[in-house]
Amino acid sequence: MAAIDILEVSKIYAGGVEAVKSVSIDIADGEFIVLVGPSGCGKSTLLRMVAGLEEISKGTVTIGGRRINDVEPADRDIAMVFQNYALYPHMTVYDNLAYGLKNRGTPKAEIDARVAEAARMLEIEPYLTRKPRALSGGQRQRVAMGRAIVRKPAAFLFDEPLSNLDAKLRVSMRGEIKQLQKRLGTTSLYVTHDQLEAMTLADRLVVLNGGRIEQIGRPLEVYHTPASTFVASFIGSPAMNLVQVTREGTRLHFGGQVLETGRLPPLPAELTLGIRAEDLRLAQPGDPSLRLKVEYIEELGAQRLVHGTVDGKTLTAALSPEIDIADTIALTVAPSRLHFFDTSTGKRITQPLDPAAGRRESATLPEPVLV
Amino acid sequence: MHRTKLLDHVILLIGVFIMVGPIVVAFMTSTHEAADIHRNGLQILPGGHMIDTYTTVLTKEGGFTGKITGLRMILNSLILGIGFAAGKIVLSMMAAYALVYFRFRFATITFWMIFTTLLLPLEVRILPSYEVMNALNLTNTYTGLIVPLLASATGTFYFRQFFKSIPDELLEAARIDGAGPFKFFIDVIVPLSKTMIAAIFIIMFVYGWNQYLWPTLMTTDETFFTLVRGIKQILLVWVGSNIPDYNEAFALAILAMLPPVMIIVLFQRWFIKGLTESDK
Numbered sequence: 001m002a003a004i005d006i007l008e009v010s011k012i013y014a015g016g017v018e019a020v021k022s023v024s025i026d027i028a029d030g031e032f033i034v035l036v037g038p039s040g041c042g043k044s045t046l047l048r049m050v051a052g053l054e055e056i057s058k059g060t061v062t063i064g065g066r067r068i069n070d071v072e073p074a075d076r077d078i079a080m081v082f083q084n085y086a087l088y089p090h091m092t093v094y095d096n097l098a099y100g101l102k103n104r105g106t107p108k109a110e111i112d113a114r115v116a117e118a119a120r121m122l123e124i125e126p127y128l129t130r131k132p133r134a135l136s137g138g139q140r141q142r143v144a145m146g147r148a149i150v151r152k153p154a155a156f157l158f159d160e161p162l163s164n165l166d167a168k169l170r171v172s173m174r175g176e177i178k179q180l181q182k183r184l185g186t187t188s189l190y191v192t193h194d195q196l197e198a199m200t201l202a203d204r205l206v207v208l209n210g211g212r213i214e215q216i217g218r219p220l221e222v223y224h225t226p227a228s229t230f231v232a233s234f235i236g237s238p239a240m241n242l243v244q245v246t247r248e249g250t251r252l253h254f255g256g257q258v259l260e261t262g263r264l265p266p267l268p269a270e271l272t273l274g275i276r277a278e279d280l281r282l283a284q285p286g287d288p289s290l291r292l293k294v295e296y297i298e299e300l301g302a303q304r305l306v307h308g309t310v311d312g313k314t315l316t317a318a319l320s321p322e323i324d325i326a327d328t329i330a331l332t333v334a335p336s337r338l339h340f341f342d343t344s345t346g347k348r349i350t351q352p353l354d355p356a357a358g359r360r361e362s363a364t365l366p367e368p369v370l371v
Numbered sequence: 372m373h374r375t376k377l378l379d380h381v382i383l384l385i386g387v388f389i390m391v392g393p394i395v396v397a398f399m400t401s402t403h404e405a406a407d408i409h410r411n412g413l414q415i416l417p418g419g420h421m422i423d424t425y426t427t428v429l430t431k432e433g434g435f436t437g438k439i440t441g442l443r444m445i446l447n448s449l450i451l452g453i454g455f456a457a458g459k460i461v462l463s464m465m466a467a468y469a470l471v472y473f474r475f476r477f478a479t480i481t482f483w484m485i486f487t488t489l490l491l492p493l494e495v496r497i498l499p500s501y502e503v504m505n506a507l508n509l510t511n512t513y514t515g516l517i518v519p520l521l522a523s524a525t526g527t528f529y530f531r532q533f534f535k536s537i538p539d540e541l542l543e544a545a546r547i548d549g550a551g552p553f554k555f556f557i558d559v560i561v562p563l564s565k566t567m568i569a570a571i572f573i574i575m576f577v578y579g580w581n582q583y584l585w586p587t588l589m590t591t592d593e594t595f596f597t598l599v600r601g602i603k604q605i606l607l608v609w610v611g612s613n614i615p616d617y618n619e620a621f622a623l624a625i626l627a628m629l630p631p632v633m634i635i636v637l638f639q640r641w642f643i644k645g646l647t648e649s650d651k
Contacts, residue, residue, distance in 0.1 A: 053543050074549035086540035090562040099558070100548035147544075 002064025002077070002154035003029045004050065004187055009059035011045050011211075019045045021211040022059065030185045032178070036198035037208035038234070043191045044159060046208070050189060051080050051157050064154050074103070079148035083160040085140045087132040093119075093143050094128040097150050111150075118146040121180070138169045145177070149184070156181070158190040162197065174200060195235050199223065207231045225339075229272055229346040232339060238277045238305055243313045244343060245273045255311030257290050261335045265350045272346070274339030277305065280317035283330040291328045292317065394628070401425075401621035408617040420618065428622045439593045441601065441623065448580055448597040449630065454517040455579030456572045463526030463571070464564065468556055470527070471534040472542065482531065489524040493585065501588050511592040520585065526571050533567045534560065569641035577631045598627040 004027040011020040020042040027033050035043040048054040050061055052073035060067055068076045079100075087096050097115045106114075119125045122142040132140055141161060148156055161177070162170045178201055181188050192198055198205050199219045207214040207222065207230070215227035226232035232240040245252045245259075247267050252259040283290075290310055298305040299321065306317045306325055317331055340349040396413050403418030429441040469475075470482050500519045501510075509515030537560070545555045561568075583599050590596065596604070602623045635642065 051543075051547065053546070073543075073546045078547065080544070080547050082540045082544060084538060084540055086538065086544040088541065088544075088559055090559075090565075099545075099550075103549035103554065147548075 002187060003027060004155055004189065005060075005062040006046070006050065007060045007062075009046065009049060009061060010057050011042065011049060011054060012057040019211050020049070023208075023211075023213055024059075025206055025213070025216065027187060027189065030187055032181050032188045032190065032201060032203040033206060034190045034192060034198040034202035034204075035206045035208060036192055036195060036234075037214075039193060040210075041208040042211040043193075043208050047157055047159055047189060047191045050155075051078055052076050074100075077154040078157055079151045079153040079155075080157040080159065081141075081144050081148050081161045083163050085132070085144040085164075087140060087143055087147075089132055092129050092131055093124060093135070093146075096132065096143055097146050100147065100151055114150045114152070115146075118149040121149065122146050137165050138173060141165060141173060145180070149180075154187065156186050156188040156190075158188065158192075160192055161190075162192075163194075170197075177201065196237065199235065205235070207234060209234075225348070226274070227348050229274070229341045232274045232341070236276065238316050238318065240339070241275045241277060241280075241315045242341070243273045243275070243310075243315070244270070246270055254290070254313060257311050259290070259333075261338070263335070265340075267340055267349060268342070270343050271349065272341040272343045274341060275315070275333055276337065277316045277318040278303075279333050279337040280315070280319075280331045281333070282319065282323060283332040290331055292331050293328055294325055297325060394625075397621045398625050401618050401625060403618055405614050405616045405618050409614045424618050424622050425626075428619050428626065439596050439601070441598075441626065443594065444596050444598045444601045444623075445626065445630075447595055448599070448627070450513055451516060451582060451586065451597055452576045452580035452630070454513065455520060455582075456575035458517060458521040459523040459526050459575045460568055460571055462521050463523045464530050464561075464568075466527045467530035467534055468560065470531055472552070472555075482527075485524050485527055487524075488522075489528065493520070497584065497588065504589065511590050511595060513595075516586060516589050516595065520579075520582075523575070526575065529567065529571060530564065533564060537563060566641045566644040569638045569644075573634055573638050573642050576634055580627075580631055598623060602627065 004025075006023060006025040006027070008022045008024050009020060010018060010022050012018050023042075023046060025033065035046060037043050045054060049056045050063075052068070052071065056069050060069055062068065063076060063078065088099065091099065094115060097118060098111045101111045101114065115128070116125075119128055122145060124139060124142050124146060127135060127139060127143070132143065135143065141164075144161070158177070162173055165173060174197060177190075190201060192201075202219050204216060205219055205222050206216050209230050215222055215231045217225075217227075222231060222235055226235060226240070229242055233242060243254060245254055247253075247264065247269050250261050250264045252261060252264075252273060292306070292308040292310055292315060294306055294308040296307050298307070301321070303318045304321045304325075306319055306329070308315060308317075308329075310331075315331075319325070341347065342349055396415055399417055400408055400414045401424055402421040403414050404420055407418065408414065429445075432440050466485070470478055504510055504515045504519060507515075509518075541559060542555065545559055550558060581599060582597070583603075586595070586597050586600055602620055
C-alpha cells in the first residue's frame with residue numbers, strides 16, 4: 001500500500017506525437033482513481049507508464065515515495081489486470097496465480113497460502129486445477145484479479161478489465177472490484193472509457209482528453225460541476241445538452257426563444273449553456289413555456305428520453321414515463337441547474353449561481369420559464 | 372450434413388488404390404528372389420522370402436568395404452533426421468524469438484534477408500558449404516552432415532508468424548510477474564509453441580531423412596551412409612553377369628519409408644493442430 005505521485009508526466013513517441021501532455025495526479029494511499037476518456041486520450045498510455053510497460057518521456061512517477069521511472073515493471077511493486085485477461089493459457093489457474101510469486105522466490109508454503117486466500121476471496125477455488133480455456137469470461141477475469149491480489153502489491157493497475165464481459169456480468173464484477181478494493185485498501189488506478197463504470201467505481205475521477213487532464217474530482221463533483229464542455233458531454237448519460245445562447249440582461253436567447261432566468265452571474269454575451277437532461281421538466285400549466293418540438297422518444301423503462309428541437313437547437317429531456325408526450329411540449333429548468341461555458345475555450349465560466357447547486361431541490365428562486 | 376454416397380466411396384477407393392498400390396507392389400516384390408524379379412518383373416503376390424531378405428538387408432555387411440549393415444544405415448538416417456529436426460527447431464525458434472521480441476536495428480531487414488534465402492534451394496549453396504566443411508575437416512562427421520543445414524528460413528518464418536500471433540499482453544503480464552527474457556521464453560513461449568514444434572519437427576525430420584545429395588557429398592566413409600544412399604548403392608553392382616538385388620533394394624525402400632510414416636502417425640494430432648489452430 002502506498003501513495004502514487006504522478007508529476008508532470010509526458011509521453012512523446014518517436015515521430016513527435018505527444019500522447020500524454022504533462023499530467024500530474026496525486027493519489028493518496030488506498031484511493032481508487034479512475035482514468036476516463038475517449039479512445040486515444042492517453043489514459044492507457046499513462047497507466048502503462050506507471051506500470052513500466054511504456055517509458056516515461058518526461059516527468060516522474062513515485063510509488064510510496066520511491067521514484068520508479070527506471071525501475072523494471074516487476075520491481076515496481078504493482079500488479080496489473082489486463083482487458084483480455086492475459087492469463088497464461090498453458091498453465092492451470094493455480095500456476096497462473098503462483099507464477100509471479102515463484103519468480104520472486106517466495107517459499108512454496110507461502111505461495112500455497114496466498115493462492116488459497118485469493119481463491120477464497122474470489123470464489124475460484126473449484127477451478128484451481130483447470131486451464132483458463134475451460135473457464136468463462138467472468139471466471140477468467142477473477143483469475144486475472146487473483147493474479148494481482150496474490151502479489152500483495154502497493155498498487156493495482158486495471159486496464160479496462162471489464163470491457164470483454166457482457167453487460168450484466170460487467171455490472172456485478174464492477175461491484176465486486178469496488179468491494180474488493182475497499183476490503184484490501186490497496187491504491188488502485190483504473191482505466192476505462194465507460195463513464196458509468198468511472199462514476200460508480202471512483203473515489204476520484206480523472207477525465208482525460210487529448211493527453212491532457214480536463215478535470216479531477218469526486219464523481220458527483222465532476223457530474224454536477226463539469227469543468228469544461230468536454231467533461232459535461234462525456235460524463236453522464238444522456239450527455240448534457242450544450243446549446244449556444246446569447247445573453248441579454250438576465251435573459252438567455254435560444255435562437256428565437258428566450259429563457260428568463262431572474263438573475264445571472266456576470267457572463268459574456270455569447271456563451272454555451274449546459275443543461276442536464278434530467279434537469280429539464282415540464283412547465284406547469286399556465287406558465288409561459290418554451291416549445292420543444294419532439295422528434296423521437298427513447299423508452300428506458302424508468303424514464304423516457306425525449307429528443308427534440310427548440311428553434312433548431314437539439315435538446316434531450318429525461319422525463320417520467322407517466323407523462324403523455326404531445327408533439328410539442330413546454331419545458332422549464334431551475335436556474336441553479338444551468339451550467340455556463342465559454343464558447344471559444346469550452347471552459348466553465350463560473351461557479352454555479354446557487355451555492356447549494358449540488359442538491360436537487362435547491363430552487364428557491366421563481367421557476368424560470370422559456371418564454 | 373452431406374450424406375455419403377456410393378460415388379464418394381468409389382472416389383476415395385481409387386485414391387487409396389493409387390496411393391497404396393505402388394507400396395504394396397514394392398513390398399510384395401521385396402519378398403521374392405532377385406532372379407525371380409529379373410525374370411518376371413514386379414510382383415503383387417507374396418513370394419515367401421520375406422524373412423531372409425529383410426534379415427539380409429538389415430544385417431549383411433555390404434558396400435565396397437563390406438562393413439555397412441542396414442541397421443547402421445537406419446541409425447545414420449535417424450541421427451540425421453532427428454539432428455536436423457531438433458537443431459532446426461532450436462535455432463529457428465531462437466532466431467524468431469529475437470526477431471519478434473527484441474527491438475534491434477535492422478530487425479526487419481534481417482528477417483527479410485533470412486526469408487529470401489527460402490528461395491535458394493540447397494543445391495545452390497551446396498558447393499561452398501562443402502568447401503567450408505572440407506576446410507574445417509568436418510567431412511565424414513555427423514557434425515559436418517548436420518550443422519551446415521541447420522539454419523532454416525522456413526522454420527524461422529513459421530515461428531515468427533506464430534510468435535506474432537501471441538498477444539502482447541502475455542509478455543507484459545510476464546514482465547510484471549518478474550519473468551526475464553529467458554524465463555519468458557522457457558516458461559511461456561516454448562509451452563505455447565508445442566503444436567508448432569511438432570509440425571515443424573515432422574516436416575524437418577522427413578526433410579533430413581530424405582537427404583540424398585548432401586550426405587553423398589559429405590561422406591565417403593561408408594559407416595556414415597544413410598538408408599537413402601544405401602538403396603542406390605545396391606543397384607550399383609550391375610557388372611558382368613550380376614543381377615542387381617532388386618529384392619533388397621525394395622526391402623530397403625520399404626524400411627526407409629517406415630520411420631517417417633511412424634513419426635507422422637504419432638504426431639498427427641499435434642501436426643494438424645499446429646498448422647491450423649490459433650487457439651491461445
